[in-house]
Amino acid sequence: xxxPTSISSLNINKNHKxxxxxxxxxxxxxxxxxxxxxxxxxxxxxxxxxxxxxxRGGSSPPYYQAVANIRLVGAILAHFMMALKFELELPNLxxxxxxxxxLGAHLSGYAGYVTQRDFDEVIGxxxxxxxxxxxxxx
Numbered sequence: 495x496x497x498p499t500s501i502s503s504l505n506i507n508k509n510h511k512x513x514x515x516x517x518x519x520x521x522x523x524x525x526x527x528x529x530x531x532x533x534x535x536x537x538x539x540x541x542x543x544x545x546x547x548x549x550r551g552g553s554s555p556p557y558y559q560a561v562a563n564i565r566l567v568g569a570i571l572a573h574f575m576m577a578l579k580f581e582l583e584l585p586n587l588x589x590x591x592x593x594x595x596x597l598g599a600h601l602s603g604y605a606g607y608v609t610q611r612d613f614d615e616v617i618g619x620x621x622x623x624x625x626x627x628x629x630x631x632x
Contacts, residue, residue, distance in 0.1 A: 501581040506543045508582040511535075511589050514571065514605075516547040518596025519560050523548025531593070547571060553597065564597055568604030575605070576613050588618040595623050 506512065513535050517528055523546055532544045552563030571592075579587060587609065594602035599622025606617045 498577040498581050501578060504543075506578070506582060507541045508584055508589070510541040510543070511539055511591055512578065513542060513544045514547055514575070514590065514592045514602070515544065516549065516571075516592070516594040516598030516601045517553065518594075518598045519553050519557060520555070521553060521595075521598075522550045527595075547598070547601070549598075549601070560597060561600075564601040564604055568601045569608045571601070571605040572608035572612065575609060575617070576615070579615070587615050590617045591619040591621065592617060593621045593623075599623060 515528065515531055515535075517523065517525060521528070528546055532546060535542060535544045547567070549563070549567045552567055553560050575587060575590060578584070592602035592605060594600070602620050602622060606620050609615050609617055
């Protein structure tokens with residue numbers, strides 16, 4: 495985000511899908527499932543770009559702080575996607591697909607919200623997966 499001109503050196507094929515995958519609470523960017531989903535997405539479309547959103551610095555306890563952090567990380571992700579759009583000279587964000595697990599699903603949704611609210615752009619697809627559980631609100 496600090497150096498958008500470096501995007502041109504990433505060799506992103508703007509005519510194919512751009513996946514942005516986010517992990518959940520207490521997870522790291524090198525979790526086995528995280529690497530596996532990257533590999534499977536590349537198998538699905540070898541010309542696709544897969545960006546793993548490693549927000550480990552914000553996904554740590556306490557849980558309520560991690561929940562609050564998704565707003566900041568989601569906003570940063572929205573700005574990053576707009577930098578990609580601008581630097582790659584994309585007409586829209588139709589090829590973008592955000593995939594999030596657990597709090598990463600919420601992060602992806604918030605990134606979509608900020609993208610629409612602040613930039614009047616719509617992301618092509620957002621997929622969220624949440625493990626079923628009980629959350630106790632105090």
